[in-house]
Amino acid sequence: MDTVLLSDLERFYLVQGVEVGCRMDGRGPSEYRPLEIETNILSHATGSASIRIGETFIVCCVKMEVGKPSLTNTSEGRIEINVECYPTATHRCNEKAASELEERLKTTLQSAYQLKFIDLSPLCIQRGRQCWVIYIDLLILEGAGNLLDASSLVVKAALLNATQSNSLLLSVFQNNSESLEAGVQQFHGDMLPLFITVHKIGKAYLIDASKEEEACSLSRLSLVIYPDGSIGSLEQDGCCSCQLESIVEMSQLASIVGKKLNHALVKTLELERQLRS
């Protein structure tokens, strides 16, 4: 992984501070850095958004075009996610680290958008011949840690921005309660995935790790949290293994923070729409 170089004293200072409950910038364990989201920043796109978490800066653009469906799902549309990373956004400032980061983010986000909650059959124009293709392009301009959470947040904001101007996308990403059976739980809102990454540093668990905290992280659990609190895709990796209790505590922390973040995002976009009109 692309991490910064830290001396042993810096690492010790950071780990001790995190275990006491004080981070280097004064945040608590479940607090985000200052978060700025802006939508409708590109005029030629169906939906667009940009996000800043601390010094991380990512731009997302959503475009819809008519294309051919895939051979395995002939009666559905497609979602194609492409990630472009500037070499200066990585620590080593070279093309190899940037392409590794691109590939990793692309596969993780692509797998999270292949669930059954997203019904792509309204995007079919003619079965086997033509369908709508949603192209999601991510541009990572500055990387200061927590790129997966920032990427999923900006993709969700861009798609929600696209649903405001496109009624076809509204039927894909917004679940209607009339179309569900009576026994199924009623969803009022979107079911777009949102990644929350919890890092284990020493004996503490952190949300929204910065670059230095990612370098000191022993293990990392990334979960998709839906707005109703359910857990989707999950991935745990790192250089150390975890006990069962650690994973349960990490997932509980991610679930609490994920519900709040989903709610805050929808509320913020609603306020932005009211201010613009």
Place this chain on the structure above:
Amino acid sequence: MQSGCAKLVDPIDLEYFLPENKVEKKAEKCPPDIFFSLETNPITDGSAYIEVGEIKVSCSVNGPTEMRQDSQLVAVLKFASFLSWLPKDVQASIEKKLSRLLLSAIEPSVMLHQFPRGKYEIVTNILDIPSYNSSGLIGNCLAAAITCAGLALLNSGVQMYDLLVGLNLDLSALGNENGHLCVAVLPRLRQFSMLYAVDSCMPNTEFLKDSLTHAMDNCIKLADVIRSHLCGQLKTKIK
């Protein structure tokens, strides 16, 4: 002038012949039936071959060699070239992802401080996969590769904290509608070194806790079977 041209009354579109994406629901045994053998490749330092259900995996370990610029552990997972079940670019992308997950599964189980400036290369080949298409196929391949890599590392004599065991748990046995959870477990330490779930949706954290407990129990059974067979092979070799 056209003569003798017979038009079709009801033309058939060519898309009629495109197959629908059929997913067979087959009952998976948990823990699965396995067959393994060690030292299948004598020119390498450690090698293993494993069959988990219908998945066949072979793994080779070379090391410790002197490392120059890469890291201490290099893990490569590849599908054999005669398995043409996906387009090439999709298969290459899946191979990269599974290689990264395999490396993160192996890393906590190896004592890296015992060979400073040394490098171990782990090359894993998926030789056969089931003919039916299921949603848990990638997780099954990853779990078989993790177990095979653990056995190959054991055969190469590298110092490890525990035997590494991989399992792909079918969540429909726990009451959920569909989904799989792939775990890599150090069974004696009761620790998870890798988690991977991509087609599942768990309602809350309690379900995740039950799934992990169930996965740990099954991995302990699988590790006991492997360990007893390893002891049996060792006794046979001594006699």
